[in-house]
Amino acid sequence: MTGPAISNRSEITRLPIRSGAAAVLLIGLGAAYFFFFTVTSVDDLPLYEVARGDFVITLVESGEIQAARSEKIITPDVDGRLQITYLWPEGGFVDVGGIVVEYDKTEAASRVLWTAGELEQARSNYVRSKAEIEQKLIELEIAIEQNKAILKLARINLDRAKLRSNIDLEEAKIRLEQAERGVVEAKENINAERIAAEVDLRSQEVEISRKEGRHDRNLRNYKRHTVYATQPGLVVYEKIRKNDQLRKVRVGDDLWDGVNIISLPELKVFQVILQVGEMDIKRLAVEQPATVRLDAYPDMLFNGQVSTILPMANPSIDAPNVQVFEVVVDIEEESALLRPEMSALAEIIVEAIPDTIYVPREAIFHDPERRPVVYRLEGSSFAAREVRVGMQNAVAAVIDSGLAAGDKVALVAPN
Numbered sequence: 001m002t003g004p005a006i007s008n009r010s011e012i013t014r015l016p017i018r019s020g021a022a023a024v025l026l027i028g029l030g031a032a033y034f035f036f037f038t039v040t041s042v043d044d045l046p047l048y049e050v051a052r053g054d055f056v057i058t059l060v061e062s063g064e065i066q067a068a069r070s071e072k073i074i075t076p077d078v079d080g081r082l083q084i085t086y087l088w089p090e091g092g093f094v095d096v097g098g099i100v101v102e103y104d105k106t107e108a109a110s111r112v113l114w115t116a117g118e119l120e121q122a123r124s125n126y127v128r129s130k131a132e133i134e135q136k137l138i139e140l141e142i143a144i145e146q147n148k149a150i151l152k153l154a155r156i157n158l159d160r161a162k163l164r165s166n167i168d169l170e171e172a173k174i175r176l177e178q179a180e181r182g183v184v185e186a187k188e189n190i191n192a193e194r195i196a197a198e199v200d201l202r203s204q205e206v207e208i209s210r211k212e213g214r215h216d217r218n219l220r221n222y223k224r225h226t227v228y229a230t231q232p233g234l235v236v237y238e239k240i241r242k243n244d245q246l247r248k249v250r251v252g253d254d255l256w257d258g259v260n261i262i263s264l265p266e267l268k269v270f271q272v273i274l275q276v277g278e279m280d281i282k283r284l285a286v287e288q289p290a291t292v293r294l295d296a297y298p299d300m301l302f303n304g305q306v307s308t309i310l311p312m313a314n315p316s317i318d319a320p321n322v323q324v325f326e327v328v329v330d331i332e333e334e335s336a337l338l339r340p341e342m343s344a345l346a347e348i349i350v351e352a353i354p355d356t357i358y359v360p361r362e363a364i365f366h367d368p369e370r371r372p373v374v375y376r377l378e379g380s381s382f383a384a385r386e387v388r389v390g391m392q393n394a395v396a397a398v399i400d401s402g403l404a405a406g407d408k409v410a411l412v413a414p415n
Contacts, residue, residue, distance in 0.1 A: 046411040047377065048363050050403050055358045057351040057393050059283060061327075063274040065294070065342040067265025068330065071231055073100055076224035077257040080107040084253050087262070090237045094229045100262055101227045108222040115215035122211050126204045133197040140190035147186045151179035233264030236340045246317055263340070270331045270338045272304070272346045275316060275324040283350045284309055290329045295343040302338075304331045306348060353391060358398045363409045364389060374403065375410040382414045 075082050086102040088094050154176040161172035237248040238260050249261045272292050276284065284306060292302040308328035316322040329346050331338065359374065364387070367373050372389045375382040387402030403409070 045414065047408045048360055048411055050357055050359060050399075050405055050407040050409065052355055052357055052405045055353045055356050055391065055393075055396065055398050056349045057391065059276075059280055059348045059350050060345060060394075061274040061276055061280075061348075062343065062345055063272040063329075065270055065331075065338060065344050066273055066340050067263070067267065068269040068271050070236075070263045070265035070340075071229075071233060072260050073227055073262035073264070075255045075257050075259045075261060076221070076227075078108065078221040078224055079111065079218075082225075082255045082257070084249065084251050084255070084261075087237070087249070087251055088235045090235055090248075092235055093232065094235055094264070095232050096229055098229045099226060100229050100235065100264070103225040105222060105225045108218065108225055111218040112215070112222050115211065115218050119208070119211045119215045122204065122208045126201070126208060129204060130201060133193075133201070136193060137190060137197070140186065140193055144183065144186040144190060147179065147182040151176070151183050154179035229264060231264060231266075234267060234340065236263045236265060237261070238263060265340050267338075268334060270340075271307070272329040272331065272344050274327040274329065274346055276327045278313065278323050278325070281309070281325045281327075284327060284348060288348050288350060290346050290348040292329065292331055293345045293347075294337065295345065297337055300335075300337060302331050302333050302335070304329045304346070306330075351391075353398060356390075356398055357403055357405060358396045359403070359409055360411060361392065361395060361397050362411050364397060365413055374399075375414050376403070377408040377410070382410055 081104075083104040084101060085104050086099065088098065088100045094100060154172070158169075158172040158176050161169040237250075239246050240249050240253070240255070240259060240261065242253065249255075255261065286306050286309060288306045290304045290306060292304050294300055294302075306327060307330040308326075310326040313323040313325050316324045329348065363374055364372050365374070365384075367384065367386075371386055373384045373386050376385045385402055388400040390398035390400040392398070
Protein backbone atom coordinates (compact mmCIF):
# COMPACT_ATOMS: atom_id res chain seq x y z
CA MET A 1 0.00 0.00 0.00
CA THR A 2 1.06 3.60 -0.44
CA GLY A 3 1.88 6.00 2.33
CA PRO A 4 1.47 9.70 2.91
CA ALA A 5 3.36 12.56 1.36
CA ILE A 6 6.04 13.39 3.89
CA SER A 7 8.06 16.25 2.38
CA ASN A 8 7.15 19.96 2.67
CA ARG A 9 3.54 19.14 3.33
CA SER A 10 1.27 22.06 4.32
CA GLU A 11 -0.53 21.60 7.62
CA ILE A 12 -4.29 21.11 7.71
CA THR A 13 -5.83 23.96 9.63
CA ARG A 14 -9.23 24.83 10.96
CA LEU A 15 -10.06 28.46 10.20
CA PRO A 16 -13.19 30.18 11.57
CA ILE A 17 -15.42 31.45 8.73
CA ARG A 18 -17.95 34.25 9.25
CA SER A 19 -21.58 33.16 9.24
CA GLY A 20 -23.75 34.40 6.40
CA ALA A 21 -26.91 33.50 4.53
CA ALA A 22 -27.77 29.81 4.60
CA ALA A 23 -29.29 29.55 1.16
CA VAL A 24 -27.44 28.17 -1.84
CA LEU A 25 -27.91 30.08 -5.05
CA LEU A 26 -28.34 27.78 -8.04
CA ILE A 27 -27.65 29.21 -11.47
CA GLY A 28 -29.32 26.99 -14.01
CA LEU A 29 -30.40 23.40 -13.74
CA GLY A 30 -27.77 21.74 -15.93
CA ALA A 31 -24.54 20.18 -14.77
CA ALA A 32 -22.61 22.72 -16.85
CA TYR A 33 -23.45 25.41 -14.28
CA PHE A 34 -22.22 23.33 -11.32
CA PHE A 35 -18.88 25.12 -11.07
CA PHE A 36 -20.38 28.58 -10.69
CA PHE A 37 -22.52 28.08 -7.61
CA THR A 38 -21.38 29.33 -4.22
CA VAL A 39 -22.13 27.83 -0.86
CA THR A 40 -22.69 29.78 2.31
CA SER A 41 -19.67 29.66 4.67
CA VAL A 42 -19.73 27.46 7.76
CA ASP A 43 -18.11 28.30 11.09
CA ASP A 44 -15.03 26.30 12.00
CA LEU A 45 -14.99 24.39 8.72
CA PRO A 46 -11.69 22.45 8.31
CA LEU A 47 -9.55 23.97 5.58
CA TYR A 48 -6.31 23.13 3.83
CA GLU A 49 -4.05 25.86 2.52
CA VAL A 50 -2.50 24.83 -0.77
CA ALA A 51 1.28 25.07 -1.03
CA ARG A 52 3.93 23.83 -3.42
CA GLY A 53 6.17 21.03 -2.28
CA ASP A 54 7.63 17.60 -3.06
CA PHE A 55 4.97 14.94 -3.52
CA VAL A 56 6.02 11.38 -2.81
CA ILE A 57 4.59 7.94 -3.45
CA THR A 58 5.55 5.50 -0.72
CA LEU A 59 5.21 1.84 0.02
CA VAL A 60 4.53 0.95 3.65
CA GLU A 61 5.29 -2.57 4.89
CA SER A 62 5.59 -4.08 8.35
CA GLY A 63 8.74 -5.98 9.18
CA GLU A 64 11.15 -7.10 11.86
CA ILE A 65 14.34 -5.51 13.15
CA GLN A 66 17.53 -7.53 12.90
CA ALA A 67 21.22 -6.81 13.35
CA ALA A 68 23.12 -6.16 10.15
CA ARG A 69 26.02 -8.27 11.41
CA SER A 70 25.77 -11.26 13.70
CA GLU A 71 27.38 -14.59 14.45
CA LYS A 72 25.17 -17.45 13.31
CA ILE A 73 25.07 -20.65 15.34
CA ILE A 74 24.31 -23.48 12.90
CA THR A 75 23.73 -27.12 13.74
CA PRO A 76 26.93 -29.06 12.92
CA ASP A 77 27.32 -31.73 10.25
CA VAL A 78 27.70 -34.84 12.42
CA ASP A 79 26.60 -38.46 12.30
CA GLY A 80 23.38 -39.33 14.10
CA ARG A 81 20.65 -37.13 15.51
CA LEU A 82 21.07 -33.75 17.15
CA GLN A 83 18.81 -33.24 20.14
CA ILE A 84 19.19 -29.99 22.05
CA THR A 85 19.78 -30.48 25.78
CA TYR A 86 20.79 -26.94 26.70
CA LEU A 87 20.32 -23.39 25.36
CA TRP A 88 21.67 -20.16 26.75
CA PRO A 89 18.63 -18.11 27.86
CA GLU A 90 17.28 -15.95 25.05
CA GLY A 91 17.83 -12.24 25.55
CA GLY A 92 20.80 -12.83 27.83
CA PHE A 93 24.32 -11.66 27.04
CA VAL A 94 26.94 -14.35 26.61
CA ASP A 95 30.69 -13.78 26.86
CA VAL A 96 33.37 -15.39 24.72
CA GLY A 97 33.71 -19.03 25.74
CA GLY A 98 30.20 -19.32 27.16
CA ILE A 99 28.25 -22.45 26.20
CA VAL A 100 25.55 -21.28 23.80
CA VAL A 101 24.01 -24.64 22.90
CA GLU A 102 24.63 -28.27 23.77
CA TYR A 103 23.33 -31.44 22.13
CA ASP A 104 22.79 -34.95 23.49
CA LYS A 105 26.23 -36.63 23.46
CA THR A 106 25.19 -40.24 24.17
CA GLU A 107 25.53 -41.57 20.62
CA ALA A 108 28.61 -39.46 19.90
CA ALA A 109 30.37 -40.72 23.04
CA SER A 110 29.62 -44.34 22.07
CA ARG A 111 31.15 -43.80 18.64
CA VAL A 112 34.27 -42.27 20.18
CA LEU A 113 34.71 -45.25 22.52
CA TRP A 114 34.11 -47.75 19.73
CA THR A 115 36.60 -46.21 17.29
CA ALA A 116 39.13 -45.70 20.11
CA GLY A 117 38.96 -49.46 20.79
CA GLU A 118 39.32 -50.28 17.10
CA LEU A 119 42.32 -47.97 16.78
CA GLU A 120 44.02 -49.41 19.84
CA GLN A 121 43.53 -52.95 18.53
CA ALA A 122 44.94 -52.02 15.11
CA ARG A 123 47.99 -50.41 16.69
CA SER A 124 48.58 -53.47 18.88
CA ASN A 125 48.34 -55.77 15.85
CA TYR A 126 50.85 -53.59 14.03
CA VAL A 127 53.35 -53.71 16.88
CA ARG A 128 52.98 -57.47 17.17
CA SER A 129 53.35 -58.01 13.41
CA LYS A 130 56.41 -55.80 13.26
CA ALA A 131 58.04 -57.70 16.12
CA GLU A 132 57.31 -61.05 14.46
CA ILE A 133 58.72 -59.83 11.16
CA GLU A 134 61.87 -58.52 12.78
CA GLN A 135 62.39 -61.88 14.52
CA LYS A 136 61.92 -63.78 11.29
CA LEU A 137 64.34 -61.52 9.44
CA ILE A 138 66.93 -62.17 12.14
CA GLU A 139 66.43 -65.90 11.70
CA LEU A 140 66.85 -65.54 7.93
CA GLU A 141 70.03 -63.52 8.41
CA ILE A 142 71.35 -66.34 10.58
CA ALA A 143 70.39 -68.84 7.87
CA ILE A 144 72.40 -66.85 5.34
CA GLU A 145 75.45 -66.86 7.58
CA GLN A 146 75.07 -70.61 8.14
CA ASN A 147 74.89 -71.23 4.40
CA LYS A 148 77.91 -69.04 3.84
CA ALA A 149 79.82 -71.13 6.40
CA ILE A 150 78.75 -74.33 4.64
CA LEU A 151 79.90 -72.84 1.33
CA LYS A 152 83.26 -71.96 2.78
CA LEU A 153 83.69 -75.45 4.14
CA ALA A 154 82.68 -76.96 0.77
CA ARG A 155 85.40 -74.96 -0.97
CA ILE A 156 87.99 -76.21 1.50
CA ASN A 157 86.83 -79.78 1.02
CA LEU A 158 87.05 -79.33 -2.75
CA ASP A 159 90.68 -78.27 -2.49
CA ARG A 160 91.45 -81.36 -0.39
CA ALA A 161 89.56 -83.66 -2.76
CA LYS A 162 91.84 -82.66 -5.60
CA LEU A 163 94.55 -84.65 -3.86
CA ARG A 164 92.36 -87.73 -3.56
CA SER A 165 90.38 -89.91 -5.93
CA ASN A 166 88.18 -88.69 -8.69
CA ILE A 167 85.15 -89.88 -6.77
CA ASP A 168 86.02 -87.74 -3.77
CA LEU A 169 86.56 -84.80 -6.10
CA GLU A 170 83.12 -85.18 -7.72
CA GLU A 171 81.45 -85.46 -4.36
CA ALA A 172 83.19 -82.30 -3.18
CA LYS A 173 82.06 -80.46 -6.29
CA ILE A 174 78.44 -81.53 -5.66
CA ARG A 175 78.61 -80.35 -2.06
CA LEU A 176 80.05 -77.02 -3.22
CA GLU A 177 77.20 -76.53 -5.70
CA GLN A 178 74.68 -77.36 -2.95
CA ALA A 179 76.33 -74.89 -0.61
CA GLU A 180 76.33 -72.14 -3.24
CA ARG A 181 72.66 -72.86 -3.99
CA GLY A 182 71.90 -72.73 -0.25
CA VAL A 183 73.41 -69.22 0.06
CA VAL A 184 71.43 -67.98 -2.94
CA GLU A 185 68.18 -69.46 -1.60
CA ALA A 186 68.80 -67.97 1.85
CA LYS A 187 69.29 -64.53 0.32
CA GLU A 188 66.20 -64.94 -1.85
CA ASN A 189 64.19 -65.99 1.21
CA ILE A 190 65.17 -62.93 3.21
CA ASN A 191 64.47 -60.61 0.28
CA ALA A 192 61.04 -62.17 -0.24
CA GLU A 193 60.32 -61.90 3.46
CA ARG A 194 61.30 -58.24 3.51
CA ILE A 195 58.97 -57.49 0.58
CA ALA A 196 56.10 -59.39 2.18
CA ALA A 197 56.75 -57.68 5.52
CA GLU A 198 56.79 -54.26 3.89
CA VAL A 199 53.48 -54.96 2.13
CA ASP A 200 51.89 -56.31 5.30
CA LEU A 201 53.08 -53.45 7.50
CA ARG A 202 52.05 -50.89 4.88
CA SER A 203 48.59 -52.43 4.73
CA GLN A 204 48.31 -52.26 8.50
CA GLU A 205 49.54 -48.65 8.51
CA VAL A 206 46.82 -47.72 6.00
CA GLU A 207 44.24 -49.44 8.19
CA ILE A 208 45.55 -47.59 11.25
CA SER A 209 45.43 -44.29 9.36
CA ARG A 210 41.85 -45.00 8.29
CA LYS A 211 40.83 -45.84 11.84
CA GLU A 212 42.68 -42.77 13.16
CA GLY A 213 40.70 -40.63 10.71
CA ARG A 214 37.42 -42.21 11.79
CA HIS A 215 38.30 -41.77 15.46
CA ASP A 216 39.41 -38.17 14.96
CA ARG A 217 36.18 -37.43 13.07
CA ASN A 218 34.09 -38.95 15.86
CA LEU A 219 36.11 -37.02 18.41
CA ARG A 220 35.53 -33.76 16.52
CA ASN A 221 31.84 -34.58 16.19
CA TYR A 222 31.69 -35.21 19.91
CA LYS A 223 33.25 -31.83 20.61
CA ARG A 224 30.81 -30.17 18.17
CA HIS A 225 27.98 -31.22 20.44
CA THR A 226 29.00 -28.32 22.66
CA VAL A 227 29.03 -24.89 21.01
CA TYR A 228 30.90 -21.98 22.59
CA ALA A 229 30.48 -18.29 21.80
CA THR A 230 33.39 -16.86 19.83
CA GLN A 231 32.24 -13.29 20.41
CA PRO A 232 30.15 -11.61 23.11
CA GLY A 233 26.58 -10.85 22.17
CA LEU A 234 22.88 -10.97 22.81
CA VAL A 235 21.41 -14.45 22.36
CA VAL A 236 18.51 -14.53 19.90
CA TYR A 237 16.71 -17.80 19.11
CA GLU A 238 15.90 -18.44 15.45
CA LYS A 239 12.66 -19.90 14.15
CA ILE A 240 12.42 -23.43 12.81
CA ARG A 241 9.58 -25.33 11.20
CA LYS A 242 8.14 -28.12 13.36
CA ASN A 243 4.88 -29.95 12.70
CA ASP A 244 3.98 -27.45 9.95
CA GLN A 245 4.45 -24.59 12.38
CA LEU A 246 7.14 -21.91 12.45
CA ARG A 247 8.36 -21.40 16.01
CA LYS A 248 11.51 -20.63 17.93
CA VAL A 249 13.98 -23.36 18.71
CA ARG A 250 13.82 -24.88 22.18
CA VAL A 251 15.38 -27.58 24.38
CA GLY A 252 14.35 -31.07 23.28
CA ASP A 253 14.17 -30.31 19.55
CA ASP A 254 15.60 -32.93 17.18
CA LEU A 255 17.33 -31.14 14.32
CA TRP A 256 19.24 -31.84 11.14
CA ASP A 257 22.58 -30.34 10.17
CA GLY A 258 22.87 -26.86 8.66
CA VAL A 259 19.95 -25.27 10.56
CA ASN A 260 20.43 -21.74 11.88
CA ILE A 261 19.21 -21.89 15.47
CA ILE A 262 20.84 -18.94 17.29
CA SER A 263 22.17 -15.52 16.37
CA LEU A 264 24.59 -13.38 18.37
CA PRO A 265 23.94 -9.95 16.86
CA GLU A 266 26.30 -7.01 16.97
CA LEU A 267 24.19 -4.29 18.57
CA LYS A 268 25.38 -1.38 16.47
CA VAL A 269 24.02 -1.52 12.94
CA PHE A 270 20.43 -2.68 12.35
CA GLN A 271 18.14 -3.47 9.45
CA VAL A 272 14.46 -4.04 8.82
CA ILE A 273 13.50 -7.26 7.04
CA LEU A 274 10.34 -6.85 4.95
CA GLN A 275 8.22 -9.32 3.00
CA VAL A 276 6.94 -7.57 -0.13
CA GLY A 277 4.30 -9.02 -2.44
CA GLU A 278 4.69 -9.67 -6.15
CA MET A 279 2.57 -6.67 -7.15
CA ASP A 280 4.72 -4.18 -5.23
CA ILE A 281 8.22 -5.56 -5.66
CA LYS A 282 8.61 -4.09 -9.16
CA ARG A 283 8.25 -0.60 -7.66
CA LEU A 284 11.27 -1.02 -5.40
CA ALA A 285 14.94 -0.43 -6.13
CA VAL A 286 18.17 -0.46 -4.14
CA GLU A 287 19.09 2.90 -2.53
CA GLN A 288 15.51 4.15 -2.33
CA PRO A 289 15.17 6.27 0.84
CA ALA A 290 12.95 5.05 3.65
CA THR A 291 11.84 5.88 7.18
CA VAL A 292 11.41 3.32 9.94
CA ARG A 293 9.06 3.54 12.90
CA LEU A 294 9.16 1.08 15.80
CA ASP A 295 5.85 -0.32 17.02
CA ALA A 296 7.11 -0.06 20.60
CA TYR A 297 8.19 3.60 20.14
CA PRO A 298 5.86 5.11 17.52
CA ASP A 299 7.15 8.63 18.14
CA MET A 300 10.70 7.67 17.13
CA LEU A 301 11.55 7.93 13.43
CA PHE A 302 14.72 6.48 11.87
CA ASN A 303 16.14 7.16 8.42
CA GLY A 304 17.27 4.39 6.12
CA GLN A 305 17.44 3.08 2.59
CA VAL A 306 16.80 -0.12 0.67
CA SER A 307 20.02 -2.16 0.58
CA THR A 308 18.95 -5.60 -0.69
CA ILE A 309 16.11 -7.05 -2.76
CA LEU A 310 16.35 -10.82 -2.97
CA PRO A 311 15.61 -12.04 -6.51
CA MET A 312 13.78 -15.24 -5.54
CA ALA A 313 10.23 -15.32 -4.19
CA ASN A 314 9.20 -17.56 -1.31
CA PRO A 315 5.80 -18.55 0.11
CA SER A 316 4.53 -16.17 2.74
CA ILE A 317 4.62 -17.54 6.29
CA ASP A 318 1.08 -16.39 6.95
CA ALA A 319 -0.30 -17.34 3.53
CA PRO A 320 1.61 -20.17 1.80
CA ASN A 321 -0.23 -19.52 -1.48
CA VAL A 322 1.12 -15.96 -1.65
CA GLN A 323 4.63 -15.37 -2.99
CA VAL A 324 6.72 -12.66 -1.32
CA PHE A 325 10.20 -11.21 -1.80
CA GLU A 326 12.54 -10.37 1.06
CA VAL A 327 13.62 -6.73 1.12
CA VAL A 328 16.24 -5.31 3.50
CA VAL A 329 16.21 -1.68 4.65
CA ASP A 330 19.38 -0.46 6.39
CA ILE A 331 18.83 1.89 9.34
CA GLU A 332 21.29 4.80 9.32
CA GLU A 333 21.14 5.86 12.98
CA GLU A 334 22.42 4.01 16.04
CA SER A 335 20.09 3.79 19.03
CA ALA A 336 19.91 1.86 22.27
CA LEU A 337 16.20 1.39 21.58
CA LEU A 338 16.88 -0.88 18.62
CA ARG A 339 16.81 -4.60 19.41
CA PRO A 340 16.55 -7.72 17.24
CA GLU A 341 13.03 -9.03 16.52
CA MET A 342 11.29 -5.73 17.31
CA SER A 343 8.29 -5.05 15.08
CA ALA A 344 8.62 -2.03 12.84
CA LEU A 345 6.94 -0.20 9.98
CA ALA A 346 9.08 0.86 7.02
CA GLU A 347 7.91 3.52 4.58
CA ILE A 348 9.87 3.46 1.32
CA ILE A 349 9.77 6.37 -1.12
CA VAL A 350 9.22 4.74 -4.49
CA GLU A 351 8.61 7.91 -6.52
CA ALA A 352 8.85 11.67 -5.95
CA ILE A 353 7.53 14.67 -7.88
CA PRO A 354 9.40 17.84 -6.90
CA ASP A 355 7.83 21.28 -6.51
CA THR A 356 4.22 20.50 -7.28
CA ILE A 357 0.78 21.30 -5.87
CA TYR A 358 -1.17 18.65 -4.02
CA VAL A 359 -4.06 18.47 -1.58
CA PRO A 360 -5.40 15.88 0.88
CA ARG A 361 -7.61 13.33 -0.83
CA GLU A 362 -10.50 14.31 1.44
CA ALA A 363 -10.47 17.75 -0.24
CA ILE A 364 -11.43 16.21 -3.58
CA PHE A 365 -15.12 15.68 -4.34
CA HIS A 366 -17.09 14.83 -7.48
CA ASP A 367 -19.86 16.64 -9.27
CA PRO A 368 -22.97 14.86 -10.62
CA GLU A 369 -21.00 13.91 -13.74
CA ARG A 370 -18.21 12.38 -11.61
CA ARG A 371 -15.75 15.12 -12.45
CA PRO A 372 -13.27 15.94 -9.65
CA VAL A 373 -13.86 19.26 -7.91
CA VAL A 374 -12.62 21.10 -4.83
CA TYR A 375 -14.44 23.72 -2.75
CA ARG A 376 -12.20 26.78 -2.79
CA LEU A 377 -12.69 29.53 -0.26
CA GLU A 378 -13.68 32.76 -2.04
CA GLY A 379 -14.33 35.54 0.43
CA SER A 380 -16.71 34.21 3.04
CA SER A 381 -18.12 31.37 0.94
CA PHE A 382 -17.00 28.45 -1.18
CA ALA A 383 -17.06 27.87 -4.90
CA ALA A 384 -16.82 24.48 -6.51
CA ARG A 385 -13.87 24.39 -8.87
CA GLU A 386 -13.04 21.63 -11.31
CA VAL A 387 -9.48 20.30 -11.02
CA ARG A 388 -7.34 17.85 -12.89
CA VAL A 389 -6.02 15.17 -10.51
CA GLY A 390 -2.62 13.64 -11.12
CA MET A 391 -0.68 11.05 -9.16
CA GLN A 392 -2.09 9.94 -5.82
CA ASN A 393 -0.91 8.23 -2.69
CA ALA A 394 -2.82 7.05 0.37
CA VAL A 395 -3.48 10.54 1.79
CA ALA A 396 -2.96 13.12 -0.96
CA ALA A 397 -3.25 13.77 -4.68
CA VAL A 398 -1.34 15.97 -7.10
CA ILE A 399 -3.43 18.77 -8.68
CA ASP A 400 -2.20 19.32 -12.22
CA SER A 401 -4.51 22.28 -12.84
CA GLY A 402 -7.29 24.21 -11.15
CA LEU A 403 -5.53 25.43 -7.98
CA ALA A 404 -2.66 27.70 -7.05
CA ALA A 405 -0.42 28.00 -4.03
CA GLY A 406 -2.16 29.96 -1.29
CA ASP A 407 -5.67 28.77 -2.15
CA LYS A 408 -7.71 27.40 0.73
CA VAL A 409 -9.95 24.41 0.13
CA ALA A 410 -12.54 22.72 2.30
CA LEU A 411 -11.92 19.27 3.72
CA VAL A 412 -15.65 18.75 4.20
CA ALA A 413 -18.27 19.52 1.55
CA PRO A 414 -19.87 22.84 2.55
CA ASN A 415 -23.26 21.76 1.24
